[in-house]
Amino acid sequence: MNDDGELPAGVERRTIGGRERLATRGEPVSGEPTDGEWRAWDPSRSKLGAMIDFGMDVGLTGGEHALYLGAAAGTTVSHVADFAGPTYAVEFAPRPMRDLLDVAADRDRLFPLLKDARRPETYAHIVESDLDVVVQDVATRGQAAVAIRNARFLSEDGRLLMAVKARSEDVTAEPSDVFEDVRSELSDEYRILESQRLEPHHTDHLGVVATPR
Ligand SMILES: C[S@@+](CC[C@H](N)C(=O)[O-])C[C@H]1O[C@@H](n2cnc3c(N)ncnc32)[C@H](O)[C@@H]1O
Structure with missing residues (x-):
């Protein structure tokens, strides 16, 4: 924990480009503003960033020790790898x-895995067990099932930090439903500690913090 109390060590609120922003220390990945050493972590481009920004x-x-599901081109997982320990980043699309x-290449604690997060048995021989955190942002149908299948990697008091995109489950349903x-589906495997909608940063998304049962 850093001096801010609420933020992980390695994450700070710093003045960058004339305003206070969430930031981590590392090489920029997509032209984000920096103060030379720290780079801005934009909550409107990162659901985990929004969850942290909202407190x-x-x-x-x-x-x-972290597993990140749905790493895409690395916008968010690069920030995680800036402050976390070993960070396994699962993404199934070859292009991102x-x-x-x-x-x-610039982060020796970040390990990309071209794998399908619905099939954790295909990376169980690479990823450590007893992880502290699983971060999930897969934006695909069956988001709860993905989290449940990957619970096997978490320690007893580990955390699931999950972004749920309503429209990926059902474009016509009310997001709140x-x-x-x-x-409710997550509750079979996890105790939900907190959940909060991520507007205005992310429309029709829910942030969930949970721990294994
Ligand atoms: C919303 S994007 C993630 C953005 C990223 N988390 C960030 O903030 O930088 C969702 C990503 O999840 C990936 N994805 C969806 N289903 C997946 C699966 N079953 N296994 C691995 N990756 C998956 C998609 O290819 C896409 O790149």
Whole structure:
């Protein structure tokens, strides 16, 4: 934990480009503003960034061993790898994976895996067990099922930090109904500690903090 109390060590609110922004220390990945050493972590481009910016109790203190599901080109997982320990980044689409490999070239704690998060048995031999945190942002149908299948990697008091995109489950349903269904499905495997909608940064998304039962 850093001096701000609520933020993990390695995450700070710093003045960059004339205004206070969430920031981590590392090489920029997509032209984000920096103060030379720290780079801005934009909550409107990152659901985990929004969860932290909103003050959700994500339970991160820095140095966590992490699994990140839905890494895409690395916008968010690069920030995680800036403050966490070993960070395994699962992405199943080859195109963003190419960019993620470039991002990982500057980060010796970031391990990209071209894998399907619905099939954790295909990376269970690479990823550590007893992880401190699983971050999930897959924006696909069956988001609760993905989280449940990957619970196997978490330690007893580990955290799931999950973004749920309502429209990926059902474009026609009321997002609040989708979120209720996802929370209910997750409850088989997880105790939900907190959940909060991520507007205005992310429309029709829910941030969930949970721990294994
Ligand atoms: C919303 S984007 C993630 C953005 C990223 N988390 C960030 O903030 O930088 C969702 C990503 O999840 C990936 N994805 C969806 N289903 C997946 C699966 N079953 N396994 C691995 N990746 C998946 C997609 O290819 C896409 O790149």
